[in-house]
Amino acid sequence: MNAAEWKEKLSRVGESFSSAISGAAAGNIAEVELQFLGRKGELALLLRDLGSFTIEEKKELGRLGNELKARLVAALEARKAELGGGKSKAAAGLDLTLSGLPFPKGSLHPITQTIVRLSEAYLKLGFAMADGCHIEDDRHNFEALNFPPDHPARDMQDTFYVGVKDSSGKDMLLRTHTSPVQIRSMMAAPPPLRVFHPGRVFRSEAVDASHSFVFHQVEGLYVDRNVSMADLKWTVDAFIKDLFGSSAKVRFAPSYFPFVEPGAQVEISCVFCGGKADKCPVCKSTGWLEMLGAGMVHPNVLKACGHDPEKWSGFAFGAGVERFAMLLFGIKDMRMFYENDLRVWKQL
Numbered sequence: 001m002n003a004a005e006w007k008e009k010l011s012r013v014g015e016s017f018s019s020a021i022s023g024a025a026a027g028n029i030a031e032v033e034l035q036f037l038g039r040k041g042e043l044a045l046l047l048r049d050l051g052s053f054t055i056e057e058k059k060e061l062g063r064l065g066n067e068l069k070a071r072l073v074a075a076l077e078a079r080k081a082e083l084g085g086g087k088s089k090a091a092a093g094l095d096l097t098l099s100g101l102p103f104p105k106g107s108l109h110p111i112t113q114t115i116v117r118l119s120e121a122y123l124k125l126g127f128a129m130a131d132g133c134h135i136e137d138d139r140h141n142f143e144a145l146n147f148p149p150d151h152p153a154r155d156m157q158d159t160f161y162v163g164v165k166d167s168s169g170k171d172m173l174l175r176t177h178t179s180p181v182q183i184r185s186m187m188a189a190p191p192p193l194r195v196f197h198p199g200r201v202f203r204s205e206a207v208d209a210s211h212s213f214v215f216h217q218v219e220g221l222y223v224d225r226n227v228s229m230a231d232l233k234w235t236v237d238a239f240i241k242d243l244f245g246s247s248a249k250v251r252f253a254p255s256y257f258p259f260v261e262p263g264a265q266v267e268i269s270c271v272f273c274g275g276k277a278d279k280c281p282v283c284k285s286t287g288w289l290e291m292l293g294a295g296m297v298h299p300n301v302l303k304a305c306g307h308d309p310e311k312w313s314g315f316a317f318g319a320g321v322e323r324f325a326m327l328l329f330g331i332k333d334m335r336m337f338y339e340n341d342l343r344v345w346k347q348l
């Protein structure tokens, strides 16, 4: 074979490769590769014949051979990409006849669901949603709520300070309860006011089945003329019955919070034993569960917000959202809310 014949053969290899590759399917592309570019493929055999040519011819024919090889490799890669990596869909583990993979639908976290239910109950009673902030100053979290500096009542709420001072040089803190929203609401608008606020609060407390260092509260505040304890009792009763049904009973026991006078701890009949108190681990066989703090807004709080306590009166209440969520979902350990174990949530 002379050089001209070799070139002729090379160009025929190129042509037959072109027609083979354009008709190649995913299933036989590997065959085409082997036929033209394999160790014993058409191009390799032709290049092997170069041994019988002169140095000058070898240079020229070798260059032509390598150029064709580069073109074949590029065309082969492009075709593989077009056909999906050269593997059939089945070989790639893809069966287009299968139905789609189920895509699990997310749902609201039980704490969020509880906040939604509590909010709906408040909205039905004519309360509007108010806003607050997680990082508070001493004035809103304590002072305006009638906790004087160094008052022992501050110890009831172990506080996280954030290492930043407010404009009066006092330490800023993570709010320990939602009651600062009472102050923000009363300072933002004159009475009459009827607001509630659900949100996150923070206390430096040890974690156990009924305590967390980050938890949620919901606050209610009503300020108007001639608001009385009877209004508070009716409202709390209506709110509890909305959540737990008309058979739920509510009772008030005296309690102390600096920002209300009188103050009360509100208890509801145990939703697990129905108030029967018979060997019930949840209510510890008392038949009652402590649910929220409440009371009549203290005159000092009204004054701190610029309102005349002779003219205005009001009530406030604050509840732990986790406590409600535990009852609504039958969960006995608060820590489960933060572990987010799907095996638990799927049972709800």
Ligand code: FA5
Residues within 6 Å of the ligand: 176, 177, 178, 179, 203, 205, 210, 211, 212, 213, 215, 216, 217, 219, 257, 260, 263, 290, 291, 292, 293, 294, 295, 316, 317, 318, 319, 320, 321, 322, 323
């Ligand atoms: C308060 O925080 C008052 N601000 C409530 C209030 C508002 C009283 C308005 C009067 C008028 P207390 O510290 O008791 O009160 O907390 C209220 C509720 O938050 C408790 O009943 C409990 O359900 C929940 N709670 C308190 N500490 C924790 C904690 N560490 N983890 C989870 N929930 C908690």
